[in-house]
Amino acid sequence: MNNIIIIAPPEEKKKWIKSFKILKPEWELQSVNGMSNPDTIDTALVWNHPKGIFKKFKKLKLICSLGAGVDHLLSDPDIPNKVKITRIVDPLLSFSMTNYIVLAVLQYHRKMDKYTLEQKNKIWDHDSPPEINICIGIIGLGILGGDAANKLNYLGFEVLGYSPSKKKINGVKCYSGNELDDFLRKINVLVCSVPLTESTRGLLSKKLFKKLEQPTYLINVARGKVQIEN
Known part of the structure; x- marks a missing residue:
């Protein structure tokens, strides 16, 4: 050939x-x-x-x-x-990216940044609750987002998902179409795994963030141009 x-x-x-x-x-x-x-x-x-x-x-x-x-x-x-x-669908890529998402979720959930700093400063704070109650929302339920949703659900977390078109993932409540605002109001950890298209460019913006519970922890594994950083 x-x-x-x-x-x-x-x-x-x-x-x-x-x-x-x-x-x-x-x-x-x-x-x-x-x-x-x-x-x-x-x-x-x-x-x-x-x-x-x-x-x-x-x-x-x-x-x-x-x-x-x-x-x-x-x-x-x-x-x-x-x-x-x-395009290429690589199981190893999904494995690595999902591991990163799970790591980021657990680091926030178990307050690891706080404990790492306290360890460095030789502080023992045993009165603080060891975990943060979280509801994880994944926006973008393709190969990567779907895999992350399954793994986080398996670990026992409450997981919601949003996609422009209807999706079905066992154990995960999925939103679609014009249900984005309803989805955003229910979560306090947002994982973004959307592809970069004209409709997702600048999706992560002040306008979207204002619809989230405060504080909400953001894990963005999408392209940089999906997020407006200024």
């Missing part, structure tokens, strides 16, 4: 080509510089591509993001409407 092109930064491209030679030695991956005929290309493996590059490929049918996100693709206006876009 020589109808596949890989478009990525040089070092990353080398690693991918090396892996494909092991897994699919019969595939002949083309690069932009060494491409013989762009009209033969129907599949593009892509990460951080230069905008406008897809105009070269008149018979393109499939674009595969070489990462878990597709925001770098959706922001390119030159991608033909009928081209299918896929």
